[in-house]
Every structure is written in structure tokens, then in C-alpha cells.
Amino acid sequence: MASLSGICSSSPTLKKFPNQSPSLTDPLRKDHVSFPARLADRTLSLAPLRAVAREVSDGALAAAVKKGLEKDPRALWRRYVGWLYQHKELGIYLDVSRVGFSDEFVKEMEPRFQAAFRAMEELEKGAIANPDESRMVGHYWLRDPKRAPNSFLKTQIENTLDAVCKFANDVVSGKIKPPSSPEGRFTQILSVGIGGSALGPQFVAEALAPDNPPLKIRFVDNTDPAGIDHQIAQLGPELASTLVIVISKSGGTPETRNGLLEVQKAFREAGLDFPKQGVAITQENSLLDNTARIEGWLARFPMFDWVGGRTSEMSAVGLLPAALQGIDIREMLAGASLMDEANRSTVLRNNPAALLALCWYWATDGVGSKDMVILPYKDSLLLFSRYLQQLVMESLGKEFDLDGNRVNQGISVYGNKGSTDQHAYIQQLREGVHNFFVTFIEVLRDRPPGHDWELEPGVTCGDYLFGMLQGTRSALYANNRESITVTVQEVTPRTVGALIALYERAVGIYASLVNINAYHQPGVEAGKKAAGEVLALQKRVLAVLNEASCKEPVEPLTLEEVADRCHAPEDVHTLSLFISSSIMCTTLFIKNHQSSITFFTCMQIEMIYKIIAHMAANDRALIVEGSCGSPRSIKVFLGECNIDGLYA
Numbered sequence: 001m002a003s004l005s006g007i008c009s010s011s012p013t014l015k016k017f018p019n020q021s022p023s024l025t026d027p028l029r030k031d032h033v034s035f036p037a038r039l040a041d042r043t044l045s046l047a048p049l050r051a052v053a054r055e056v057s058d059g060a061l062a063a064a065v066k067k068g069l070e071k072d073p074r075a076l077w078r079r080y081v082g083w084l085y086q087h088k089e090l091g092i093y094l095d096v097s098r099v100g101f102s103d104e105f106v107k108e109m110e111p112r113f114q115a116a117f118r119a120m121e122e123l124e125k126g127a128i129a130n131p132d133e134s135r136m137v138g139h140y141w142l143r144d145p146k147r148a149p150n151s152f153l154k155t156q157i158e159n160t161l162d163a164v165c166k167f168a169n170d171v172v173s174g175k176i177k178p179p180s181s182p183e184g185r186f187t188q189i190l191s192v193g194i195g196g197s198a199l200g201p202q203f204v205a206e207a208l209a210p211d212n213p214p215l216k217i218r219f220v221d222n223t224d225p226a227g228i229d230h231q232i233a234q235l236g237p238e239l240a241s242t243l244v245i246v247i248s249k250s251g252g253t254p255e256t257r258n259g260l261l262e263v264q265k266a267f268r269e270a271g272l273d274f275p276k277q278g279v280a281i282t283q284e285n286s287l288l289d290n291t292a293r294i295e296g297w298l299a300r301f302p303m304f305d306w307v308g309g310r311t312s313e314m315s316a317v318g319l320l321p322a323a324l325q326g327i328d329i330r331e332m333l334a335g336a337s338l339m340d341e342a343n344r345s346t347v348l349r350n351n352p353a354a355l356l357a358l359c360w361y362w363a364t365d366g367v368g369s370k371d372m373v374i375l376p377y378k379d380s381l382l383l384f385s386r387y388l389q390q391l392v393m394e395s396l397g398k399e400f401d402l403d404g405n406r407v408n409q410g411i412s413v414y415g416n417k418g419s420t421d422q423h424a425y426i427q428q429l430r431e432g433v434h435n436f437f438v439t440f441i442e443v444l445r446d447r448p449p450g451h452d453w454e455l456e457p458g459v460t461c462g463d464y465l466f467g468m469l470q471g472t473r474s475a476l477y478a479n480n481r482e483s484i485t486v487t488v489q490e491v492t493p494r495t496v497g498a499l500i501a502l503y504e505r506a507v508g509i510y511a512s513l514v515n516i517n518a519y520h521q522p523g524v525e526a527g528k529k530a531a532g533e534v535l536a537l538q539k540r541v542l543a544v545l546n547e548a549s550c551k552e553p554v555e556p557l558t559l560e561e562v563a564d565r566c567h568a569p570e571d572v573h574t575l576s577l578f579i580s581s582s583i584m585c586t587t588l589f590i591k592n593h594q595s596s597i598t599f600f601t602c603m604q605i606e607m608i609y610k611i612i613a614h615m616a617a618n619d620r621a622l623i624v625e626g627s628c629g630s631p632r633s634i635k636v637f638l639g640e641c642n643i644d645g646l647y648a
């Protein structure tokens, strides 16, 4: 290993590139980030350094650090060679030389890594690694079933894989056919699912689907009616030869349910028999599973309790759509399994996932102080950053650590692809606010053999892409911006499987380092609950308006009147979720201070206003007098009175 003394020689624990920061007394500087309690040991170790640093004037400090920063190409080469990780069989390299951690930092972190390795070993043996939900975490068993903690789970995994392969073969070969398609075989997949039930399949389809797959894939991954209409319109008459795969671990996610209902309506309107073209991937006995069973859908595949949505790509969730597109899923599994094996090493420098976690910890101070920019220089890997966004942010973005301390952890992830992004935001990365570190994903093979040509003497199109990556990496480093480079030979099922496994494990290890549960997502529930409450309020608004509109003469209501009539004691809890006060709201609160309109009703008025504006924009038999731009002028009633009390 190369000596790192030249890289960060001014102090073992000196954060890299501090010459970037003009003032050590600036409260926004990262030195002033409040460290979570569990990280107090590191804070202490930085304290003497900060004391020294404060004694040095900004200019002198910058000069001192500049001297210490490694810009000598020979020393940098030694660091590169010393830390370069290679997985020979997979043809994957990991270069962490452009992240400025020191030997002392690595030494300091070693006990924590050993603890993380032990935690990972326990997890793989079937420990309850997700304590809040009392669940095992078993996505690693999916690519190596013999590691499952019992033979029942092992058989479940193997049987599911066999069933996926058989079903996909039968569909592709035309043995399983759509009932009324002139094509005589399935030609399209419409995948309905969201979050972990969409992002993996989307990434893999973009990365690996051949130019002419046996079945082409489309996604409904939202409850946006126009988006769903667009997908269905694009299918056109091919709806008759579309296999609809509905994916939801819980089987009750509203967006997915809505997507299903919309697609089923399109089938009815086209005179097609949905169950003969429907497939469900979900947990046994979920709402979706029961629906599919009762309606007699074409097939059902299980999602396991011990696989989280964001780590489900190697379950039926990812494998079935991939196999139907002609992607070699056993190769994906083999790549993931090989990577998992490497990531079981307890020697940090031989463990690529641990090396990534080390870099993340160093770059973000272990508190998410910098964002992770993912830049694959390959069009087919465009969706990798989007996939990683959920994997990293839903796993690491946590309010509390495992001991109940408030830590507000996380690392923000974004990115698209190079060199395209060089013409969008690299300007800021090079010269602007220094709040990120980059991960370059380099693919050595430009295009399949035999297709290359030189567009100028000695230079191919791919050479330009290569040059852009290397140039950007160097330019960022020259301006003290850190980067990691992951290099793969080619984008193949094997390397994609390995990349997914690499990041899954890095997230798990990093979570251990910062002592959080990476496998639950309590924060998502608040938004879901609030959305349900908005819809409940909408129903109450409609009931109130209906009652007033059934009167003779019709009684148009102001927003305050609607709110007053909607008001019920339980709103106090409900509406506290919407404390994003508006001017209208505050004004009303002050104006009506003496009256019966409470602050919470005031919150309700804002939401009622939004509900009415939304319904009015969507031809919902609502008549609004006044201007939506001045909410207090509004009076509203229903165009049709519904005496059956339909909205009650």
C-alpha cells in the first residue's frame, strides 16, 4: 500500500481539502456540524485539530494544507495502486484513491468495521436485523439459497426461481398465450408497481434488455392518470397481447392499486379478459394476492416477508420481468453471489462494499454532510442513480439510531449520466458549492466487438466518452473534489447483479457504522397517512356541499362555512399534520380569534381550499363563484344535488 503521509500529512484526522473553507468560524462550515451522540468519539478526536486550526489564520491554513495535499503524480499513483481493489472473476475495479482518507482514519475506523462485519454475518445467519419490524433481512439468500437459515426458506427461494424461469420460458415460447390476441403470443409487459417494486426492474430493463426483446416492457409507477393513460395509449391494440405484472410486497399500496384499477378499466373497455393476462407478485395472503387468487389471474409469485422492497431486485420482483425480456437472470444472480462473497471479507481493503462505506463515511463525516453524485458514463446505466436513490436514502435516511438517539442520518443521492451531465451541472461541481462527492461508473467495453470505427485517426466515439470521464475526474480532483471510480468491463447481467450486490452491502455496512436500522422506512408512513386523511376530508367536503346544494334554494358556502361544517374533534390530530401555514390561514386565525373557528379549523380551510381548487380544475360538478386567486371571495356549491347522500 502506498504511504498516505503525503496526502494528509498536516494531521492524521485533518479533514481533506480544508483549504476550501474560507472561515473556520463560519457556523455553516462542516466543522460545526453537530455530531450524533454515537459519534462522539470521532468528535473528540477532531477537537485538538480544530483547536490548532483556529489558531492558524485562514490564509496560512490554506497554504499549510495545500502543501499537505497530494498533487504529486508519483505519490498519487502509489496511492492509486496501493488502494486499488480488483475482483478478477467479475472484472470489477474499485478506485478510492481520490478520496482523501488517511491511514490513521482507517485505523480509527477499524473496530467499527469489524463490528459491522459481525453484524452482517449475524444478519446472513437469520438474525432479526430489522428490529422495529421484527424481521429477518434475507436478500443475500436469494442468490445463494444454501445460506438461508433453514431448509424451508431455501426450498421457497429455489422453487420460486424455478417457477419464474418456467413461466418466463412458457410465455416467451408462446406456450402460455393471451386469449384474444392476433399475435398469438404475449408481446408486451405492463409492470404496475412503485418504489422498490418498480425501480429495480426499470434499472435492469434499461441496462440489459436487448434491442429486440421477446417482450417489451412499460411501467405504471404512479397514480398520475395522464401518465397511466399515456402508457395504455402507447400500447394501443397490443393491449390484447400485454402481460400485466402487478408488483407490491404489501399488496395494498394505493398508487399500485389505482394503477391496477385503471388498467383493468382499459381492459374492460377493450373487451379483454384481464385475469387471463394478469400476474401478481406479492406476499402470500395480501390483498393483492387474494384478489388475484379469487379472480383467477394467470399466475402468482411470492414476495417474501424477509426481503425489503428496495432490495428485491433478485426476487421474483426483478427476476420475472427480466427473464421475460430475455435477460439471463441466473447470470445476474451469479454476479451478485460472487460480489457477496467478496464482501464477506473481514479485511477492509479486500472488501469492496466496506471500501465504499469507508469513503462515504469519510466524505460525509458520517453524518451525511455531503451528497453522493452517481455518474455512470454509459447510457444504459442511466437509471442506476435513481435506483440507488431509493436504496441509499430510504435505508439511511433515519431520524433515530438503534439506541433511540435523534441523529437525522442519511446521504442524498442524485445523478444521471456522463458525459451528458457535463453540459448540465458539472460546472457547479467543479467550481460551486462543495457539498458532494462523485462516484464515476466506468465501463471499459465501448460497444460489442466488431462494431467500432475511428471517427478521426486513432480516436473512436468511445474514446471521447473515456476522455470525458477521465478529464472530469482529474478536473474535480484538481479543485479538491473527491471521487470514487467503479470500473466494469462490460454491462452484462453478471456485472449488473454484482453492482446491485455491491451497493446493497455498502448500505448495510454503512448503516452499522452509524448505528441505524437500514431496513425499515417509518418516515414514509406519515406521508401515506396524511394522504389518506386528505382523501377523507375531501369526502366530508363533498358531503357538506351536497347537503347545502340539496336545499331550496341552493346554499353556496364560503370556505369558512365549509370548514365549520366539516369540523369534528378528531380534526385536531388530522390537521396538525398540515401545519404549513398560509397567509390566508394566519389572517383568518387572527380575525376569528374570538369566534368558534380554531387554529386547527384554519388549517382545515387551507386544505379545503386546495381540495376545491383541484376538483374545480377537474370538472367535478362543482360551481365556484369568486376567484381562486383570492380564496376569501370564494363561494361554492355542487352543480348537481345528490339526494341519495352518495358522498356521506
Ligand SMILES: O=P(O)(O)OC[C@H]1O[C@](O)(CO)[C@@H](O)[C@@H]1O
Residues within 6 Å of the ligand: 194, 195, 196, 197, 247, 248, 249, 250, 251, 252, 253, 256, 309, 310, 394, 521, 524
Ligand atoms: O411493494 P409495495 O408494498 O407496494 O411498496 C412499494 C414501496 O413503498 C415503500 O414501502 C415506501 O415508499 C417502499 O419501501 C416500497 O418499495
